[in-house]
Amino acid sequence: METVEKSQIELSEQIKAATKDSHVRAENTELMLSYQRGRVSLLQLITSPLLLLCSLYKIYEALEEALDTNASHEAVAPIYFPQELSRLESIGKDLEYFYGRSWREKMTVPAATLRYAQRLREVGRDHPEYLVAHAYTRYLGDLSGGQVLGRITQKSLGLKSGEGLSFFSFPGVSSPNLFKQLYRSRMNSIELTEEQRSGVLQEAVTAFELNVQVFNELQDSLSCVPDTENEMRQRHTQHKQSTAAACEALQSSSSLMPRFLRTLLGVFVVLAVGAVYAF
Numbered sequence: 562m563e564t565v566e567k568s569q570i571e572l573s574e575q576i577k578a579a580t581k582d583s584h585v586r587a588e589n590t591e592l593m594l595s596y597q598r599g600r601v602s603l604l605q606l607i608t609s610p611l612l613l614l615c616s617l618y619k620i621y622e623a624l625e626e627a628l629d630t631n632a633s634h635e636a637v638a639p640i641y642f643p644q645e646l647s648r649l650e651s652i653g654k655d656l657e658y659f660y661g662r663s664w665r666e667k668m669t670v671p672a673a674t675l676r677y678a679q680r681l682r683e684v685g686r687d688h689p690e691y692l693v694a695h696a697y698t699r700y701l702g703d704l705s706g707g708q709v710l711g712r713i714t715q716k717s718l719g720l721k722s723g724e725g726l727s728f729f730s731f732p733g734v735s736s737p738n739l740f741k742q743l744y745r746s747r748m749n750s751i752e753l754t755e756e757q758r759s760g761v762l763q764e765a766v767t768a769f770e771l772n773v774q775v776f777n778e779l780q781d782s783l784s785c786v787p788d789t790e791n792e793m794r795q796r797h798t799q800h801k802q803s804t805a806a807a808c809e810a811l812q813s814s815s816s817l818m819p820r821f822l823r824t825l826l827g828v829f830v831v832l833a834v835g836a837v838y839a840f
């Protein structure tokens with residue numbers, strides 16, 4: 562490797578600054594805003610976390626495979642924390658909780674997720690030093706805003722503590738803030754040439770962009786579902802179309818749903834359609 566010159570600014574600060582706007586964009590995707598504001602219908606509340614879990618499974622499968630393969634690479638070893646951070650097994654547990662034992666056959670994975678996973682594999686093969694950008698984007702995000710999303714998911718799905726929520730829980734991390742400090746200091750210890758450093762910063766922006774594309778595609782797949790009771794009222798004059806849209810959404814999500822959720826959704830659609838007629 563060519564001579565390494567330690568940059569004046571630490572990598573953890575540079576990466577945070579480089580992805581500041583991307584973070585705002587990710588936070589403001591419709592899917593994330595829906596989560597935060599609770600402006601989603603019962604149907605969306607149920608389907609979006611489940612669809613998101615399927616995508617997350619494919620993303621972490623590729624990320625953790627690339628990290629494991631490159632565990633001893635000099636730019637990966639300092640930020641390799643499989644015991645503390647690995648998510649794949651946790652997501653598998655959550656998927657089994659929601660879909661039952663045959664969850665693998667029921668998974669739906671949108672094209673944007675496959676593109677993200679493909680990029681992770683390319684990076685693992687051709688540029689292992691860029692893995693720090695992807696690991697940072699996902700794991701530090703999970704330990705930050707992800708913790709809030711976990712509480713919202715628990716509340717919106719009415720889950721008992723821990724049930725179907727393994728993804729959000731990090732038993733090997735007693736203090737997310739202290740762990741993030743350790744992680745940043747490990748990032749800062751990675752020796753990179755200036756060219757590699759700017760490649761890592763660019764890759765972090767790409768990582769956020771890939772996440773935004775996944776959220777947007779998931780949101781699009783949910784957009785045929787009626788949003789709120791108000792919208793249902795506005796659609797009063799088009800009740801037939803509303804009914805069709807709700808049924809179509811129910812049908813398309815039904816292969817993903819455990820039976821009790823499907824029953825619940827059925828009840829919801831009947832109530833929603835009833836409300837349209839009532840107003």
Ligand code: HEM
Pocket residue numbers: 573576577584587588593594596597697698699701702703705706707709710769772
């Ligand atoms: C509802 C959406 C989100 C909320 C409310 C949120 C909120 C936050 C908060 C409060 C922090 C802590 C900032 C700090 O410690 O200075 C943070 C950090 C972070 N978030 Fe998010 N976030 C969201 C979505 C995302 C997404 C979608 C990603 C990436 C896929 C992401 C990646 C990160 C990363 C990498 C950090 C660490 C920043 C650093 O300390 O360098 N966040 N987020």
